Amino acid sequence: MPNWELRNCCDHDQKIFIACVAAFTVLILVLWRTFLLTPFKLITVFLHEASHAIACWLTCGKVEGIQVHANEGGVTQTRGGIYWVILPAGYLGSSFWGMALILASTNLLTARIAAGCFIAALIVVLFLAKNWTLRGLCIGFIVFIAVIWVLQEKTTVHVLRYVILFIGVMNSLFSVYDIYDDLISRRVHSSDAEKFAEVCPCPCNGFGWGVIWLRKLYPRGLLGQRA
Numbered sequence: 717m718p719n720w721e722l723r724n725c726c727d728h729d730q731k732i733f734i735a736c737v738a739a740f741t742v743l744i745l746v747l748w749r750t751f752l753l754t755p756f757k758l759i760t761v762f763l764h765e766a767s768h769a770i771a772c773w774l775t776c777g778k779v780e781g782i783q784v785h786a787n788e789g790g791v792t793q794t795r796g797g798i799y800w801v802i803l804p805a806g807y808l809g810s811s812f813w814g815m816a817l818i819l820a821s822t823n824l825l826t827a828r829i830a831a832g833c834f835i836a837a838l839i840v841v842l843f844l845a846k847n848w849t850l851r852g853l854c855i856g857f858i859v860f861i862a863v864i865w866v867l868q869e870k871t872t873v874h875v876l877r878y879v880i881l882f883i884g885v886m887n888s889l890f891s892v893y894d895i896y897d898d899l900i901s902r903r904v905h906s907s908d909a910e911k912f913a914e915v916c917p918c919p920c921n922g923f924g925w926g927v928i929w930l931r932k933l934y935p936r937g938l939l940g941q942r943a
Contacts, residue, residue: 772792
């Protein structure tokens with residue numbers, strides 16, 4: 717039988733971390749359809765498209781441009797590379813970055829490293845951006861993260877870890893929602909999974925790949941409980 721008692725399992729910092737994850741999750745769900753989350757939704761689209769770009773570079777392709785649109789859509793224009801590696805990298809990569817940011821937030825040093833890497837990625841994508849929505853997003857978050865970092869180092873406002881955690885939780889939730897919205901609830905026929913189904917020899921359509929990827933993002937059995 718599983719032991720559900722929490723006694724002696726968590727120290728003070730771990731309890732605060734769990735409470736923050738829970739609080740951020742509730743806050744994000746409450747504000748989901750408000751304009752307040754729009755910049756954070758777009759930054760998750762940025763990480764989705766950046767994951768395509770990384771997969772393209774890792775498979776010896778060339779990234780010709782990246783776009784993020786105000787309607788929460790995005791496009792990464794690539795040439796060469798391995799297509800069946802590049803296509804799923806968006807959904808799976810964005811969920812990976814969400815996990816990485818959440819883990820990085822547990823320690824101030826790793827939170828600083830995550831913030832530095834995040835700013836570096838934004839600067840790189842700024843030069844690949846093909847529309848002003850993405851350029852504005854990159855500039856805005858570079859300034860935002862830099863200000864939070866300066867406040868962390870120079871004042872008593874120590875919120876860098878919480879900002880990194882919030883972005884990580886937001887990205888993890890949105891990556892799951894993105895798969896569900898594109899492939900299960902609406903079936904966007906230009907989605908990455910539909911294109912992946914066209915190039916993959918397996919007898920599985922985009923909906924099937926959406927379910928497979930969604931299962932990878934949910935804990936075992938949770939998807940079945942939701943159905």
